[in-house]
Amino acid sequence: MPSARDRVLDAYETLLIEHGGAAITLDAVVAAAGVSKGGLLYHFASKEALAAGLLDRLRERSAADAEAIRSAPDGAVAYYVRTSAPGGASPGGLTRTYLAVLRLADSTAAGKAVRDALARVDADGYAALLDELHDPVLAWLAQLVGDGLYLRTLTGTPLPPDLGVDDLLDRMRQYVPRQA
Structure with missing residues (x-):
């Protein structure tokens, strides 16, 4: 099973591919990844950190x-x-x-x-x-x-x-x- 970090990045990839960067929020990534907001922020403190990841x-x-x-x-x-x-x-x-x-x-x-x-x-x-x-x-x-x-x-x-x-x-x- 993928780690929480990988699930977040997988979800982010999917959202980027389907909707483009402008439409993505951290809440959308949380929902798509099936992790808590705290779980997302533990790995990526901001949208910039998510992009860097x-x-x-x-x-x-x-x-x-x-x-x-x-x-x-x-x-x-x-x-x-x-x-x-x-x-x-x-x-x-x-x-x-x-x-x-x-x-x-x-x-x-x-x-x-x-x-x-x-x-x-x-x-x-x-x-x-x-x-x-x-x-x-x-x-x-x-x-x-x-x-x-x-x-x-x-x-x-x-x-x-x-x-x-x-x-x-x-x-x-x-x-x-x-x-x-």
């Missing part, structure tokens, strides 16, 4: 995902592209947390911290791809392909008819060989 969660999940990219049996590029595509969300909740943080970016008070956290996620993925590819341009190209697929995942946009991630990876392997 979500950004910490994003950084933690990003670091774990970067390690998964590095150790993926099929290689970093295949992992990055597959988990970026619709239906291939990264294990560990990174996709959901990322989407919630994007919704948090609407808040001007949290804007810089959100941009910094998103930049860290981007840097983690790029570094993991670079570890395999050893070429900054190829690592960036692989990341851009994954980012395009990720945008489709976040917006619910389907892949083109009769094409799938394996087709994309097969073609990419012609240009981005996996390094041993």
